[in-house]
Amino acid sequence: MRIAVTSGKGGTGKTTVATSLALSLAGEYDVAFIDCDVEAPNAHIFLQPILTEQQDAVILIPKIDAKVCTLCGKCVEVCQFHALAKIGSSILTFPQLCHGCGSCTWNCPVGAITEVPNPIGVLESGTTPEGIPFSHGVLKISEPMATPIIRQLKRKALSPDDTLTILDSPPGASCSVVETLRGMDFALLVTEPTPFGLHDLKQITGILEEFNIPAGVVINRDGIGDNQTDDFLARQNIPVLMRIPFSLEIAAGLSAGTPLIKIDPALRQDFLNVYAQAAQIVAAAKGGK
Amino acid sequence: MILFISSQHPEPQSPINERFGRCEWLMKYDSKTGQWTEHQNPGAAQSGGAGVAAAQFVIDHKADAVISGAFGPNAAGAFRAGNIAMKLFGSEVSTVEQAAEYCLQDKLESFK
Amino acid sequence: MSTPPAKQLIILSGKGGTGKTSITAAFAHLASQSQHPIPAVLVDGDVDAANLGLVLQPDRAEQHEFWGGAIAEIDPDGCIGCGRCTDVCRYDAALPTAENPDIYRIDPLACDGCAACVYACPQTIITMIRQQEGLWFHSHAAYGHLFHAELFPGKENSGKLVTTVRQHARLAAEDNTIPLVIIDGPPGIGCPVISASAGTDLALIVTEPGKAGIHDLKRIHETLRHFRIPTLICINKADVYPAGVQEIHQYAAEQGAQVIAEIPFDAAIPRAMVQAQPVTAFAPDSPAAQAIQDLWMYIAERIGPVEA
Numbered sequence: 001m002r003i004a005v006t007s008g009k010g011g012t013g014k015t016t017v018a019t020s021l022a023l024s025l026a027g028e029y030d031v032a033f034i035d036c037d038v039e040a041p042n043a044h045i046f047l048q049p050i051l052t053e054q055q056d057a058v059i060l061i062p063k064i065d066a067k068v069c070t071l072c073g074k075c076v077e078v079c080q081f082h083a084l085a086k087i088g089s090s091i092l093t094f095p096q097l098c099h100g101c102g103s104c105t106w107n108c109p110v111g112a113i114t115e116v117p118n119p120i121g122v123l124e125s126g127t128t129p130e131g132i133p134f135s136h137g138v139l140k141i142s143e144p145m146a147t148p149i150i151r152q153l154k155r156k157a158l159s160p161d162d163t164l165t166i167l168d169s170p171p172g173a174s175c176s177v178v179e180t181l182r183g184m185d186f187a188l189l190v191t192e193p194t195p196f197g198l199h200d201l202k203q204i205t206g207i208l209e210e211f212n213i214p215a216g217v218v219i220n221r222d223g224i225g226d227n228q229t230d231d232f233l234a235r236q237n238i239p240v241l242m243r244i245p246f247s248l249e250i251a252a253g254l255s256a257g258t259p260l261i262k263i264d265p266a267l268r269q270d271f272l273n274v275y276a277q278a279a280q281i282v283a284a285a286k287g288g289k
Numbered sequence: 290m291i292l293f294i295s296s297q298h299p300e301p302q303s304p305i306n307e308r309f310g311r312c313e314w315l316m317k318y319d320s321k322t323g324q325w326t327e328h329q330n331p332g333a334a335q336s337g338g339a340g341v342a343a344a345q346f347v348i349d350h351k352a353d354a355v356i357s358g359a360f361g362p363n364a365a366g367a368f369r370a371g372n373i374a375m376k377l378f379g380s381e382v383s384t385v386e387q388a389a390e391y392c393l394q395d396k397l398e399s400f401k
Numbered sequence: 402m403s404t405p406p407a408k409q410l411i412i413l414s415g416k417g418g419t420g421k422t423s424i425t426a427a428f429a430h431l432a433s434q435s436q437h438p439i440p441a442v443l444v445d446g447d448v449d450a451a452n453l454g455l456v457l458q459p460d461r462a463e464q465h466e467f468w469g470g471a472i473a474e475i476d477p478d479g480c481i482g483c484g485r486c487t488d489v490c491r492y493d494a495a496l497p498t499a500e501n502p503d504i505y506r507i508d509p510l511a512c513d514g515c516a517a518c519v520y521a522c523p524q525t526i527i528t529m530i531r532q533q534e535g536l537w538f539h540s541h542a543a544y545g546h547l548f549h550a551e552l553f554p555g556k557e558n559s560g561k562l563v564t565t566v567r568q569h570a571r572l573a574a575e576d577n578t579i580p581l582v583i584i585d586g587p588p589g590i591g592c593p594v595i596s597a598s599a600g601t602d603l604a605l606i607v608t609e610p611g612k613a614g615i616h617d618l619k620r621i622h623e624t625l626r627h628f629r630i631p632t633l634i635c636i637n638k639a640d641v642y643p644a645g646v647q648e649i650h651q652y653a654a655e656q657g658a659q660v661i662a663e664i665p666f667d668a669a670i671p672r673a674m675v676q677a678q679p680v681t682a683f684a685p686d687s688p689a690a691q692a693i694q695d696l697w698m699y700i701a702e703r704i705g706p707v708e709a
Contacts, residue, residue, distance in 0.1 A: 009450055010588040011418010015613065039589035040415050040620060042613035076345070080471070080516045080529070082338025082363075085345045087371040094363050097338045101491055101515030141620060142627040144560070144592035151492075171417040171588050172449035174558035178510055194674055196422065200450040206554035210510060224671045248641065248666065255611030255642030307406060307571070311564060337470075337559050358406075359600060380405060 001282060002158070002165045003275075004036075004184040004213075008200030010171030013190045013220035013244070018168040019046040020260040021188070024271035026130040029164050033128070034157045035136035036180040037170040038121060038149045046259045049134035051126035055156075057137055057149040058117035059100035064091045068112035075104035075113060096144055121149045123156055133157075146170065150179045158183070173203035181207060186278045187215040189238070194225035198232055205236060214285045216278055221246040239281070241274045290320040292392055293347045294385045295357040299327035301386040305378050307358025310340035317350060318389045340364030348373065356388045360400050375400035407574035408704050409582045409601040411446065413625070415617030417588035419607045420637040422447070423670050424693060425585035426456040426679040431697040432583065433544040434682075439701055440579045443542065444570045445549035446597035447587040448535065448562045458677050459540035459547045467550065467562050469534035470514040473507045479526030480504045486518035486527065510555055532556070537566050539573070546573050560596025563587070567597070581704065590624045598625065603704050604632045610645030618649065622658065632658060633703070635696055639663035662696040664689050 005018035018033070025031040035043035044051075062075065062084065069091060076084045076091065083097035084104060095118050105113040120143040125135040135157035137149040150170075158165060169180040181187065187208050191197040208215050215238050219229065222243040233240055244250070244260070244267070253263035261268045295312035296303045306312035310332045317326045328350075332343030340360070344367035347355050354374040368375050376397040382388045391397050412421045412428075425443070432441040445453035473494070475486070482503035486495035494511035495518055498504050507518070507527075519527045534557065537550035548570040550562050570582050584601065587593040598604055604625050608618040618634070625632045634653055639646050646663060653660045667689030673680040681690045 009418065009452070011416065039591050040417075040617040042416070042616060045612045045616060078516065078520055080514055082332075082335060082341035082345070085341050085348070085367050087345075087348055087367055090370070092367060092370050094338065094341055094366070097341065097363065099513055099515055101513060101517050102489065103515050103517035103520060106489065106517065107520050139591060141590065141623045142595075144595055146589070146591045172558065173554045174449045174552055174556055176558075176591075178555045182511070194671055195455050195677070196452040196674060199452060199455055203450060203554045210555065224668070226675050251611075251638070251641045251666070255609070255614075255645055257612040308568065311568065334468075335561070337561065339561075361599070 001162060001185045001279060002167065002183065003186045003188055003278060004167045004169050004181050005188045005190060006169035006177060006181065006204055007171060007190045008173055008202070008204040009191070009197050012192045012197055015042045015046065015168050016254055016260050017188065017190045017218050017220065018166050019043050020267065021271045021274065022047070022132055022166045023130060023259055023261055024268045025164065025275055026132050028272070032133040032159070032163055032165045034153065034165060035168045036150050036153060037168055038137035038139045038146050038153065039170060041136045041138055043168050044134070044136060045257045047128045047132065047134055049126040049128045051124045053125045055123050056117065056119040057121040057123050057152050058119050059098055059145070059148050060102065060115035061095045061098045061100065061118040062093055062104050062113045063116045064093070065112045065114070066090060068110055070110055072109060074107055074109060078103050078107045100148060120145065123149070123153050125157060146176045147179045150176055173200065173207060177204070178207060181211055181213060184213055185282050187213050188274070188278065189215055189217045190220055191217060191229060192221045192225060193219055193227070193229040195228065197225070198229045201229070205238070214281045216241040216274070216281060218242045218244065218274065220244045239277070241277050242270050290353045290393065291351055292318045292320070292389055293350070293352045293355045294318065294388045296385045301325045303385050304383060305358070305385055305388055307378070309355070309357035309360050309364055310343050312357070315343065315347065316385045320393055338363065341367060344368055354392060356392055356397065365400065407442070407571060407580050407582050409584065410700065410704055411584040411586045411598050411601045411604050412607060413586040413594060413598065413604055413621055414588055414607045415590060415621030416609065416614050419609045419614060420670065421607050422452045422456065422585050423674060423680060424607055424637070425453060425583060427681040427690070427693045428583055428697055429457060429542070429544040430679040430682050431694060432581065435697070439581050441545055441581040441583050442570045442574045442579050443545055443547045444566055444582060444584040445547070446563050446566065446584045448550040448552045448566065449558050449587060449593065451549050451551055453585045454540065454547065454549050456674060456677055456679060457542035457544065457547055459542035461538055461540045463539040465537050466533050467535040467537050467565065468531050469559065469561060470557060471529035471531045472509050472512045472514055473516060473518050473527050474530050475505055475507055476526040477504050477506070479524050481524055483523060485521045485523060489517040489521040535562055537562065539569065546570070548573070558593050560592040563593055563596040590620050594621070594624065595628065598628065598630055601630055603700070604630045605700065606632060606634045607637050608634060608649065609638050610636055610642040610649060612645065615645060615648055615652070619652065622656065634658055634660045635662035635664065636660060637664045638666040640665045661699050662692060664692040664696070
């Protein structure tokens with residue numbers, strides 16, 4: 001089963017929950033972890049994996065052989081992202097605009113274009129002290145596009161079978177989150193009971209409906225806001241699977257990089273319950289099809 | 290000389306537009322004929338690569354110089370490759386017409 | 402003579418949830434209400450999860466459609482099921498339909514808009530259809546014009562919507578002779594952040610003292626340095642982890658950066674949020690509000706000279 005931990009709003013506790021969920025499960029199941037927040041990855045701080053493998057995350061960008069190029073401009077025409085321009089007697093490429101789609105290469109009538117890898121980040125993997133296979137992606141500073149790295153990270157790190165895998169999602173509700181959620185069996189939404197948290201949560205529920213992914217919620221920093229979030233979730237029939245109370249002690253512990261279940265080991269059982277309920281919900285959803 | 294100027298409206302008296310890539314209008318001035326032509330900026334509608342789209346357009350129209358408030362790195366790269374001078378409005382220019390005038394009098398700073 | 406362009410201040414963080422929006426809202430309040438007010442146009446640059454309006458409670462003046470990139474669409478009547486589209490698609494967006502495996506369709510959530518399939522289709526029955534990807538608004542809050550947007554869930558956050566909102570804010574500042582634009586930035590370091598911060602005069606990084614916060618502080622700081630945007634740092638919830646505060650000061654010293662404020666954790670901030678008010682309006686004597694007032698005075702001086 002593949003569980004994505006997401007939220008809408010940043011800073012609600014996705015990484016806190018995702019890492020402690022994985023640590024709780026590791027005692028009883030084979031579980032793998034993938035940190036898909038490639039712009040600001042933090043899971044490694046809490047899981048402390050020993051990283052043994054590194055490879056470039058790349059976008060394949062066009063390289064034009066000037067000797068073969070006839071300056072017909074077909075590549076400029078087909079590129080939807082203006083990553084190519086015809087200037088004077090050469091074709092200029094703009095790697096940061098390139099989506100790596102390959103279209104220019106295939107459409108060149110004289111075969112003047114080859115694709116070369118342009119590194120935009122790295123993919124790293126290893127194992128945590130508890131034996132959890134860990135992977136993450138790290139976007140190179142100044143590179144604009146996170147989504148291609150997430151795509152490559154998942155292709156590399158997700159096992160094709162049904163291995164229990166926890167994915168930590170980026171914040172927001174746009175394309176990088178969509179890429180993370182693709183192919184997931186369950187979405188664990190971590191929110192805080194405040195107007196900001198609720199507003200952004202609603203963005204996510206929209207995506208989940210389109211993907212038809214069942215969801216459950218962890219309310220983090222319970223007590224810090226109001227009841228509107230609970231009311232919304234009740235109306236939407238999205239179950240609250242766990243509540244983590246607001247606590248300065250927890251905040252301090254997390255600041256030090258201590259995983260939540262090491263700050264409060266009693267929560268381990270709550271996380272196991274979250275998984276059990278999620279599994280039930282997923283089974284019911286599949287059975288209903 | 291053929292000049293291109295980023296503009297808010299499609300006429301020479303229009304106030305200038307400080308950003309090149311996504312300005313609504315590109316006003317073309319031909320100093321030989323004294324003629325103005327208005328062009329919708331193809332970069333304005335772009336999701337990405339607006340600077341490149343706009344630069345490509347200006348280059349295809351045989352500009353000698355382009356005048357704006359700022360040039361993003363992609364547009365700048367394109368113009369440098371095409372040997373087209375990039376000029377900045379500065380603080381005294383407020384209309385498109387004025388920009389052309391100042392440019393021809395060589396009163397505008399170049400964008401590096 | 403034309404008005405000098407408005408100064409632009411952006412509030413960023415790297416890590417989400419450090420308090421950008423709460424602090425931006427407080428700045429909006431202080432900019433308009435303090436002893437030496439500086440009129441400002443406000444921008445919510447986090448179009449993906451726009452929260453500034455929740456605090457500023459503006460009257461929505463204008464709404465505009467935002468049209469972004471295009472998505473491919475296959476005409477099912479013309480499709481011969483050759484699968485060339487699937488061969489060229491690198492995004493797993495072209496697939497046989499469930500009902501009839503000899504007819505293909507494009508998954509709009511997966512489609513990258515590259516149009517490779519359009520050029521590959523032997524029947525030329527694939528077209529690119531532009532998508533409405535969101536809405537942007539020009540509203541009026543108690544503290545000034547607010548430009549904000551909502552990206553529809555799942556859409557590409559390419560930065561174009563952020564740029565659109567920023568451009569209109571700048572025009573409004575110019576038209577109304579307002580000397581300052583304050584931008585609530587998005588989290589992360591990618592395209593939305595790059596678009597939100599391009600050409601700004603000053604960036605304030607709001608960080609948390611925890612290890613995760615520091616990790617992401619370094620990434621956003623490096624990003625802003627790459628794009629040559631002058632940057633200042635403030636530490637929010639500083640008293641939660643003093644060891645982290647020390648580490649941040651050390652990092653700043655090594656980098657030649659300035660930490661200009663430490664704001665204590667204060668329940669007044671979420672309470673103010675629930676009441677839909679900036680904390681400096683809701684609880685001006687609270688420790689956080691006091692710290693933010695000092696922070697604002699420092700920033701106001703740094704970003705100047707602005708004419709009121």
